[in-house]
Amino acid sequence: DDVIEALVGFMEKLGPGSMQNTPNWGWNTSSDPCLSHWHGVACDTSNQTVKNIVLEHLNLSGTVDFESVCKETSLLLLSLKDNNLTGSFSQDISNCKRLKLLYLNRNRFSGNVPDSLTDLTDLVRIDMSNNELSGNLPDMSRNTGLLSFLAQNNRFTGQLPNFNYRLLEYFDVSNNDLTGRITDDTGRFGAKSFAGNPQLCGKVLSNACQPEKKRKKKDLHDLFIYSGFAILGLIVLVLIALLFLKKKENLEDTKIGSKNTKDDGISSESKTGQIRSEFSITSAEKGEVSGSLVVLSSPVDGLRFEDLLRAPAELIGRGKHGSLYKVIPNGGIEVVVKRIKDWEISKVEFKKRMQRIDEVKHHKVLPVVAYYCSKQEKLIVYEFQSNGSLLKLLHGSQNGQIFDWGSRLNIACNTAEALAFMHTELKDDQIPHGNLKSSNILLTKDMDSCVSEYGLMVVDNGSSNSNAFSVDVHGFGVVLLELLTGKPVQSNGLDLAKWVNSMVKEEWTGEVFDKALVVEGASEERMVGLLQIALKCVNDSPDLRPDMNQVAAVIVSLKEEEERSMASSDS
Numbered sequence: 001d002d003v004i005e006a007l008v009g010f011m012e013k014l015g016p017g018s019m020q021n022t023p024n025w026g027w028n029t030s031s032d033p034c035l036s037h038w039h040g041v042a043c044d045t046s047n048q049t050v051k052n053i054v055l056e057h058l059n060l061s062g063t064v065d066f067e068s069v070c071k072e073t074s075l076l077l078l079s080l081k082d083n084n085l086t087g088s089f090s091q092d093i094s095n096c097k098r099l100k101l102l103y104l105n106r107n108r109f110s111g112n113v114p115d116s117l118t119d120l121t122d123l124v125r126i127d128m129s130n131n132e133l134s135g136n137l138p139d140m141s142r143n144t145g146l147l148s149f150l151a152q153n154n155r156f157t158g159q160l161p162n163f164n165y166r167l168l169e170y171f172d173v174s175n176n177d178l179t180g181r182i183t184d185d186t187g188r189f190g191a192k193s194f195a196g197n198p199q200l201c202g203k204v205l206s207n208a209c210q211p212e213k214k215r216k217k218k219d220l221h222d223l224f225i226y227s228g229f230a231i232l233g234l235i236v237l238v239l240i241a242l243l244f245l246k247k248k249e250n251l252e253d254t255k256i257g258s259k260n261t262k263d264d265g266i267s268s269e270s271k272t273g274q275i276r277s278e279f280s281i282t283s284a285e286k287g288e289v290s291g292s293l294v295v296l297s298s299p300v301d302g303l304r305f306e307d308l309l310r311a312p313a314e315l316i317g318r319g320k321h322g323s324l325y326k327v328i329p330n331g332g333i334e335v336v337v338k339r340i341k342d343w344e345i346s347k348v349e350f351k352k353r354m355q356r357i358d359e360v361k362h363h364k365v366l367p368v369v370a371y372y373c374s375k376q377e378k379l380i381v382y383e384f385q386s387n388g389s390l391l392k393l394l395h396g397s398q399n400g401q402i403f404d405w406g407s408r409l410n411i412a413c414n415t416a417e418a419l420a421f422m423h424t425e426l427k428d429d430q431i432p433h434g435n436l437k438s439s440n441i442l443l444t445k446d447m448d449s450c451v452s453e454y455g456l457m458v459v460d461n462g463s464s465n466s467n468a469f470s471v472d473v474h475g476f477g478v479v480l481l482e483l484l485t486g487k488p489v490q491s492n493g494l495d496l497a498k499w500v501n502s503m504v505k506e507e508w509t510g511e512v513f514d515k516a517l518v519v520e521g522a523s524e525e526r527m528v529g530l531l532q533i534a535l536k537c538v539n540d541s542p543d544l545r546p547d548m549n550q551v552a553a554v555i556v557s558l559k560e561e562e563e564r565s566m567a568s569s570d571s
């Protein structure tokens with residue numbers, strides 16, 4: 001009843017006199033909004049709560065009482081567009097916690113937009129264009145579900161805040177008085193979205209930013225400067241290490257001398273300061289290089305540790321559990337070297353792990369070429385894959401390349417089968433992948449996919465009886481969500497999983513799929529099939545996730561269905 005009263009209060013302010021003038025709208029305290037079908041109101045299927053309020057193009061000339069209308073906390077859609085509404089938006093707007101769609105365009109609203117708007121974490125589309133709104137635009141960069149942001153033709157001022165341009169489908173802030181730099185590096189929104197803000201600058205506008213030029217130049221040389229600093233830092237470290245070693249040597253001359261002869265000459269090389277690669281730094285620091293490179297399947301004949309050390313190395317990634325270098329040893333074949341420091345694993349265990357992973361070969365798992373192990377660091381060598389990763393394919397600039405549904409289903413199927421195989425074979429050893437994500441799914445030169453960096457992370461999932469492999473199932477579920485939605489992930493995919501779950505719960509499943517797939521005409525039935533298994537994989541509780549064999553079986557059958565339907569449409 002409180003809600004009914006509040007809604008009637010909202011209508012009284014929205015259209016003063018409208019209740020008397022239009023009794024057939026039904027908005028009064030003696031009736032029920034759902035059962036009496038109030039004008040513009042839609043309810044949930046059990047007629048318990050109001051889900052949508054749509055009062056468009058009705059010449060309403062009052063104000064919006066957000067405090068009252070947001071008493072209906074389950075409201076999903078509020079559309080008041082094309083009226084003559086005035087006044088400003090109050091902080092209470094954030095009480096409409098579940099609001100997904102908010103259309104306030106084409107009115108005469110004025111004043112600032114409250115920051116509390118950003119608390120609406122489920123917001124998908126907001127249109128406040130064609131009003132008289134002023135002040136700063138809200139910073140919506142944390143509203144990762146947002147697909148539309150339209151605020152054109154207002155009087156907004158101040159710096160243009162950052163947006164998740166990659167996630168947005170529609171964006172327009174044109175014809176305001178915004179200042180600063182356009183940070184959209186996706187190039188998805190052209191001049192039209194930003195025009196009419198004389199003090200805004202960026203490469204899509206004729207008004208390029210002044211310092212941007214410098215920055216551009218800097219970008220070109222960024223890598224070199226970065227590696228330059230790294231090398232300088234390393235040289236300093238090496239010098240310190242050498243000084244330290246010299247001192248120590250003077251004291252313990254005979255002992256270390258005898259050790260050096262066993263070390264493939266690497267330590268003595270360090271001492272003459274001829275290290276060109278970064279990997280040996282820790283070893284040189286500690287004066288302890290022990291053991292040598294174990295070559296499992298060499299694409300480079302007679303690959304030796306010295307070759308890796310001598311070859312120039314380029315840092316191409318610094319993840320949370322190690323750095324990745326691209327190296328071209330003598331033989332000329334490019335390899336990457338993953339360098340993991342301070343991994344709390346004994347040498348014996350590490351070697352056993354590498355050997356087991358090598359024994360259990362699957363053609364969709366990138367084989368380890370070689371590994372090296374000392375107490376302080378582990379190096380794992382793989383062949384370089386020049387076609388990049390799934391992450392890049394989905395979210396990088398695609399050069400007009402289309403990543404179609406068939407290819408996506410193929411990658412899903414390859415990866416699922418590879419993981420299912422590895423999990424089965426390595427069950428007794430309890431070695432999961434440990435860090436499955438789209439940057440660890442690489443594309444071979446034939447644009448086939450393979451899983452890289454298998455087993456480089458020891459999974460510690462707390463309790464001993466929980467299933468170590470369920471971490472991979474979760475990672476794989478997130479990869480499926482990326483394939484289906486085309487959206488990038490943050491915080492291990494928890495945000496994407498949460499967003500997809502909330503959309504599905506509200507029966508808005510159609511909205512989650514990548515627009516490119518919908519445009520292409522991909523089978524909705526099979527996309528939904530893949531989505532269902534993805535959501536099972538990302539279940540919060542590890543014990544409720546399916547195992548990879550079950551997941552692979554579902555995806556294989558989806559792929560078979562796809563192939564059958566392709567074949568029948570061809571004939």
Ligand SMILES: Nc1ncnc2c1ncn2[C@@H]1O[C@H](COP(=O)(O)OP(=O)(O)OP(=O)(O)O)[C@@H](O)[C@H]1O
Nearest residue numbers: 316317318319320321324336382383384385389439
């Ligand atoms: N064998 C390879 N060939 C080509 N590119 C690779 C290879 N292995 C990894 N990469 C790419 O190099 C980049 C850096 O890899 P890296 O493993 O350091 O980062 P990450 O996977 O994001 O983080 P981490 O694995 O440490 O959590 C990624 O984009 C990855 O896709």
